Amino acid sequence: MSRLDSFIRRMTAQRTLLDAACAEAASLDGPILEIGLGNGRTFDHLREHLPGRRIIAFDRVLAAHLSCVPAEDDLVLGEIRVTAPRFAGIGAALAHVDIGTGNDALDRQTLEWLPDLTASLVQRGGIVVSGLPLDHPALAALPLPDSVPAERYYMYRRRS
Numbered sequence: 001m002s003r004l005d006s007f008i009r010r011m012t013a014q015r016t017l018l019d020a021a022c023a024e025a026a027s028l029d030g031p032i033l034e035i036g037l038g039n040g041r042t043f044d045h046l047r048e049h050l051p052g053r054r055i056i057a058f059d060r061v062l063a064a065h066l067s068c069v070p071a072e073d074d075l076v077l078g079e080i081r082v083t084a085p086r087f088a089g090i091g092a093a094l095a096h097v098d099i100g101t102g103n104d105a106l107d108r109q110t111l112e113w114l115p116d117l118t119a120s121l122v123q124r125g126g127i128v129v130s131g132l133p134l135d136h137p138a139l140a141a142l143p144l145p146d147s148v149p150a151e152r153y154y155m156y157r158r159r160s
C-alpha cells in the first residue's frame with residue numbers, strides 16, 4: 001500500500017471514530033480534550049460537531065492554522081507529560097489523543113506514560129479516541145465500525 005493510501009486510510013478511520021465519539025459525548029457533561037493540537041484539523045472537526053463545548057487543546061508549541069487557535073484559557077503549551085497531569089480528575093467527556101509519531105521507538109516511550117495519563121483525564125463512561133493503542137485496565141476497547149481497519153485508530157470507554 002502506498003504511503004498516500006495509508007495516510008488516507010488513517011484519516012478516514014480518524015474521522016469515522018471522531019464522529020462516533022462526538023455522538024456519544026454529546027450526551028455527557030464535561031470538557032473535550034484535544035491531546036495533540038498540531039495543525040488544528042481535528043480540533044476544528046470537534047468544535048464543529050460539538051458546538052458550544054469547552055475544548056482544551058494540548059501541544060508542545062502552537063502550530064495551528066490561524067482559524068484553529070483555541071481560546072487562550074483552553075490552550076496548554078509544553079510537554080504533555082508535564083502539563084496534562086494537573087488536569088487529572090477533570091472528567092472529560094471525550095479525549096482525542098493524537099500524538100503518535102510513526103517512529104516506533106519514540107511511540108514506545110510515549111506509551112510508558114500516556115495510558116495512565118489519559119485514564120486520569122476522562123470521566124467514567126467517557127470516550128477516548130487514539131492514534132496509539134492505550135493498554136490500561138480502566139479503558140475498555142470499543143468495537144470499531146467495519147469500515148475502520150484494525151490497528152489503524154482506536155476507541156475506548158472509561159470503565160465505571
Ligand SMILES: C[S@@+](CC[C@H](N)C(=O)[O-])C[C@H]1O[C@@H](n2cnc3c(N)ncnc32)[C@H](O)[C@@H]1O
Pocket residue numbers: 035036037038039040041042043058059060061063078079080081098099100
Ligand atoms: C499528529 S500531530 C496532531 C494533528 C492534529 N490532531 C490535527 O488534526 O491537526 C501531533 C502533535 O502532537 C504534538 N506532540 C506530540 N508529542 C507531544 C508531547 N509529548 N508533548 C506535547 N506535544 C506533543 C506535536 O507537536 C504535534 O503537533
